[in-house]
Amino acid sequence: MQIAPGQPAQRTTSTAQAKELYLVDGASDVDLYDKPEYVAPAVERPDAFFDKHLAAA
Template sequence: MAPAASGERLLQPGSDRAGGRAHLVVIDGATHIDLYDKDEYVTPAVAKLTEFFGKHLAG
């Protein structure tokens, strides 16, 4: 997860190595630091991470 301004640029190298399983999530209004401890940004981020990990790590 990354701020919208830099997210796509940061995602591309990792996405290539991940075989297309990477997914960019933009949390409107959030900065990278906001994702540490501001509930209005952390809650939707955790929901997306839970969904992603459940889909890709579930055995």
């Protein structure tokens, strides 16, 4: 399955737990530590994901 950078790929496992893979276009793993243009979207996405999925728990 091909995933475009910046687009989430939601999956459901056999345990029915929501998962999301998010690629930050142009960022390496090291960029996600200290480059604001990459850190901001990398932090916002899981924050929204957790708000959505943990609020129901």
